[in-house]
Structure formats: structure tokens, C-alpha cells
Amino acid sequence: MNSAENNSYxxxxxxALGEEIYLISAPLLHRMMAWIVDLTTVLFLQTVISxxxxxxxxxxxxxxxxxxPATGAAIAFFILLSYVVQVFFYFYFEYAQAGxxxxxxxxxxxxxxxxxxxPSLQAILxxxxxxxxxxxxxxxxxxxxxxxxxxxxxxxxxxxxxLVIIDLAxxxxxxxxxxxxxxxxxxxxxxxxxVQNLLPxxxxxxxxxxxxxxxxxxxxxxxxxxxxxxxxxxxxAASVPLEDILFLV
Numbered sequence: 001m002n003s004a005e006n007n008s009y010x011x012x013x014x015x016a017l018g019e020e021i022y023l024i025s026a027p028l029l030h031r032m033m034a035w036i037v038d039l040t041t042v043l044f045l046q047t048v049i050s051x052x053x054x055x056x057x058x059x060x061x062x063x064x065x066x067x068x069p070a071t072g073a074a075i076a077f078f079i080l081l082s083y084v085v086q087v088f089f090y091f092y093f094e095y096a097q098a099g100x101x102x103x104x105x106x107x108x109x110x111x112x113x114x115x116x117x118x119p120s121l122q123a124i125l126x127x128x129x130x131x132x133x134x135x136x137x138x139x140x141x142x143x144x145x146x147x148x149x150x151x152x153x154x155x156x157x158x159x160x161x162x163l164v165i166i167d168l169a170x171x172x173x174x175x176x177x178x179x180x181x182x183x184x185x186x187x188x189x190x191x192x193x194x195v196q197n198l199l200p201x202x203x204x205x206x207x208x209x210x211x212x213x214x215x216x217x218x219x220x221x222x223x224x225x226x227x228x229x230x231x232x233x234x235x236x237a238a239s240v241p242l243e244d245i246l247f248l249v
Contacts, residue, residue: 037103126160211246
């Protein structure tokens with residue numbers, strides 16, 4: 001589908017009723033923002049643990065001379081501590097909390113398997129073990145990999161068989177997919193193509209922002225928004241659910 005090339009829609013299944021089930025890959029900007037939130041939390045945890053260990057007679061690891069074995073041991077210890085804290089932090093939240101770290105929860109993201117289900121223990125371990133290595137030793141390669149892929153998957157995602165998606169669920173621990181009826185898919189594609197080509201950037205961005213909140217709106221609010229954006233859409237859009245159009249914009 002044309003929009004998949006631009007918006008990273010990931011087809012995972014075709015049902016017996018002729019419906020296509022998609023996942024929406026998380027935009028890189030959202031992933032970076034979630035990462036910043038999580039990194040801040042990790043750094044806070046590392047600081048707390050470091051202060052606790054220092055209070056427990058860890059002074060021998062600190063020395064005035066940077067060349068002393070004590071200082072070398074301190075550096076090695078805190079590098080190892082940083083790695084361990086990151087691995088356990090992400091493992092706990094991505095496995096025990098159904099793929100949602102604090103940052104991902106804030107940005108409405110979730111880690112799922114490539115089929116849309118809950119990732120396996122092995123998959124989460126791969127992600128958690130590779131993340132610090134990617135960030136510390138392969139940042140350029142990791143960035144190029146994510147930017148060059150339509151689904152924005154990093155190295156850890158590819159090896160683990162996982163995907164970070166925009167979570168449209170109602171926070172009940174379920175990964176959310178979007179169902180589009182194939183009977184209307186060609187018509188919807190045509191409408192979306194017209195919208196993307198004809199609307200000014202400001203209105204197009206407004207539709208994309210509306211798409212993010214539309215699943216959570218009440219029926220009354222959906223009706224109000226539908227009336228507001230109706231003049232922006234081609235006449236044939238009147239026979240297609242606005243939700244399907246927003247999903248593909």
C-alpha cells in the first residue's frame with residue numbers, strides 16, 4: 001500500500017473475512033523522546049545506587065590520582081553498573097509490563113513481536129542486552145539502520161524480531177492492530193492519495209494529529225471532528241469511515 005511507504009504500516013495478517021490487520025510502527029521522533037525519558041530514569045537509578053554503594057564503604061574505589069588502580073577499578077565498576085542497570089530496567093518494563101517502559105507509556109508506544117503479539121522472553125533479552133552496546137559502541141550504525149528502514153527498527157529489533165508500535169489499545173495490556181476492510185481499501189488509498197497531494201501541510205499535519213487521538217474520543221467528539229474535517233476531504237470520502245482514512249493518512 002502506498003501509505004505504508006511513508007507512514008510505516010506493518011501488515012501482519014489477512015483474516016478469513018477479507019480484512020487486513022496492520023500495526024503502526026512508532027515514528028523515530030516518538031522513539032527518541034521515549035528513550036530520553038527512560039534514559040533520565042536510568043541515570044537517576046544509577047545515581048541512587050552509586051550513592052548507596054558509596055555510603056557502604058566504597059571509598060576505596062575513589063582516588064585522587066587518575067592513574068591509580070583504585071580509580072581504574074572505579075571506572076570499570078561504574079561502567080558495569082551502568083550496563084546492568086540499563087539491562088534490568090528495560091527487561092523489567094518490556095517483559096513484565098507488556099512492552100511499555102515509562103517513556104513508551106508516556107508516548108503511547110509498545111514493544112510487540114513482528115506478528116503483533118507479546119514478545120518472548122528471548123526476544124526481550126536480545127533487545128535489552130544489545131541496547132547499551134548499540135548506544136555505546138555502534139551509535140552511527142544503529143542510527144543509519146533505524147533511519148533507513150520504513151518500520152524504524154533498530155538492530156536489536158531486527159535480531160529480536162520485535163517492533164515498536166503506536167499503541168492504540170485502552171491500556172489493558174493488549175497490543176493493538178488496526179483492521180481495514182479490503183473491500184474499501186483501493187477506494188481509501190485513492191482518497192488518501194488525493195488528501196496527501198492536495199491538502200496544505202498544516203491541514204495534513206492536523207489530520208495526522210487527529211489520527212493519534214481519534215480512537216480515544218467519545219462518539220460525540222468523533223462526530224464533531226468529522227464535521228470539521230469533512231470540507232478538507234474529497235466528496236467520495238463521505239462513503240468511507242473517517243477512522244479508516246485517518247489510519248492511512
